[in-house]
Amino acid sequence: MFVGMDFGTSNSAVGMVDSKGVARIVSHDNAGLSERAHSDTLRSMVAFDRAHRNADGLPLPLVGQEGIAAYLNSGDECRLLQSFKSHLTSQLFTSATIFNRPYTLERLIAIVVERLRRGAEADGSAPVTQVVAGRPVRFVAEDGKDSDEYALKRLSEAFAQAGIAEIAFEFEPIAAAYYYERTLDRDETVLVADFGGGTSDFCLVRLGPSRAGMANPKDAIIGTNGIGIAGDTFDRRIVERGIAEFFGKNTTYHSNRKDLPVPDWIYGKFSRWHHIGFLGTGSTLRMLRDIQRHASHPERIEDLLTLIEYNLGYHLYRAVEQAKVALSQHEETTFVFDHAPVRVERRITRAEFESWIAPEREQIEACVDSLLESTGTTASQVDRVFMTGGSSLVPVVRAIFDRRFGADRVSAGGEFVSVASGLAYRAAELFGRR
Known part of the structure; x- marks a missing residue:
């Protein structure tokens, strides 16, 4: 095994x-x-x-x-x-x-x-x-x-x-390539795009029957590149740009004859769902209660306090993830977070979501272009693009590759298991020779 x-x-x-x-x-x-x-x-x-x-x-x-x-x-x-x-x-x-x-x-x-x-x-x-x-x-x-x-x-x-006792490492997009290679009966130059939770990784590789005959199968790798942007980043953008306002972001409160914004560091904790619970200190809760008494939208600060005190960060991000998945299938969706006494409902369009992640999309595009340039590869020389990982399902991400290579040359699969399967195939290839 x-x-x-x-x-x-x-x-x-x-x-x-x-x-x-x-x-x-x-x-x-x-x-x-x-x-x-x-x-x-x-x-x-x-x-x-x-x-x-x-x-x-x-x-x-x-x-x-x-x-x-x-x-x-x-x-x-x-x-x-x-x-x-x-x-x-x-x-x-x-x-x-x-x-x-x-x-x-x-x-x-x-x-x-x-x-x-x-x-x-x-x-x-x-x-x-x-x-x-x-x-x-x-x-x-x-x-x-x-x-x-x-x-x-x-x-x-x-x-x-x-x-x-014995560990060997393999690039995740290469592992996804091994998974995809099982479908081939001829050699292809393949761009593998693997979108994980924390990173997006890309690899140009020559796959097919001839790779198995190489003395060192890794010689089939033409080039690799990667960037620290992926699915978790997209979730955070939905929270920052579309949801945090319902919990007081950009709300003001009156203090010392001035209208001041709710401290932005509060919403910095929204970047990871379990960090929201870190706000539940006595000093922070007292500060928020004081802000609430003088806030332009006290009901939003109340919902923020409930989110913190009832430890609802996980449920919030689950609702965000569901909205992201829905936007991969539909032009719009209704984000719903319903945990009494808090209820947030907001219509989100795919166009909005795509505008929120536009800077990240541009960085992903630049990473792909850099790989092609560094390897001296033109788009026409790539026979197939194989996309995998959860964010490969996001239409605006898919469009990056459709535009460059043509939709007929872009395929996807094994979004959550292709890397693990490919790593197992690599293990058989590596350890099975002994």
């Missing part, structure tokens, strides 16, 4: 290839958070709940959907951490202290990987010690500098702590 692990910023998945060369995806328990009992993906997050302890009295880590359930039900008694992958380049984030116990970033990642490993072992009925894991084309720090070596060292250590 050969195993590939797609450890993602928002979601993770595991692919397995059996002795017959057939791939499948390991299923994960949704812990009652979805209409479906199981899912092909696992949320890349860990929660520590005071109510769940081991024999030594230490809080047990709860992973994925189970962690979300604990976080929603426990309030202040639960700490939730996520987006570990985006912190791999940070020299500042070395550890987090949870209930007076420090956890390194590597250890937190290892907890998620351990869960993925155990799922693969239960599915395959054998220990998992060799894994091919995905990685973005570029690990880029906040200062814009390339941080590949540092990030990979930390990621390697995390997998080792999770019990993986």
Whole structure:
């Protein structure tokens, strides 16, 4: 059994290839958070709940959907951490202290990987010690500098702590290419566009029967490029531009004979749903209560207070995600957030959404153009564009490739499992030779 692990910023998945060369995806328990009992993906997050302890009295880590359930039900008694992958380049984030116990970033990642490993072992009925894991084309720090070596060292250590004795890394778009290659009976020059939660990665590669005959199959790679913009960024833009105003953004309040805006740093916490709960400190709540008494829209500040005090950030972002999905299928949708006593309803058009993410779309386009230019490749030399990942379904993103290459040469598939499946195929290719 050969195993590939797609450890993602928002979601993770595991692919397995059996002795017959057939791939499948390991299923994960949704812990009652979805209409479906199981899912092909696992949320890349860990929660520590005071109510769940081991024999030594230490809080047990709860992973994925189970962690979300604990976080929603426990309030202040639960700490939730996520987006570990985006912190791999940070020299500042070395550890987090949870209930007076420090956890390194590597250890937190290892907890998620351990869960993925155990799922693969239960599915395959054998220990998992060799894994091919995905990685973005570029690990880029906040200062814009390339941080590949540092990030990979930390990621390697995390997998080792999770019990993986041998780890090999593969670019995520290359893994998606291996998935797509299974459909080919002739050679093609393919541009693979992989849109994850935290990054968008692109790879030009020669795929088909001849690649398998190469002494080093990686010689088929023509070039790669990537950018730290993807699905999570699009969600944040919906919140910032379309929803935050209902919770007081741009509202003013009267103080010292002046009309002042509600502090913008409050809405900076809206960038990640679980950070909204960080606003629930006594000093912040007292400040907001005082602002509410003198606000131009006190009802919006009341809704903000309810959002914070009832820990509704997860539900808000779920509604945002549903609206984003709907806008991929329809020209407009109605965003609805209904958790009594708060109800927000807003019509959002696809045109509005596309205007909100226009700067990010332009950066994605520039990244693709840069890859073509750096490899000396013209659009006419690309036989096929294969798009995968959740944001590949966003029409304005798809249009980038339709315009450059022609809609007849653009295809998509395996939006949430192509990388994991491709990593498993790569594992069979790499470890099966031994």
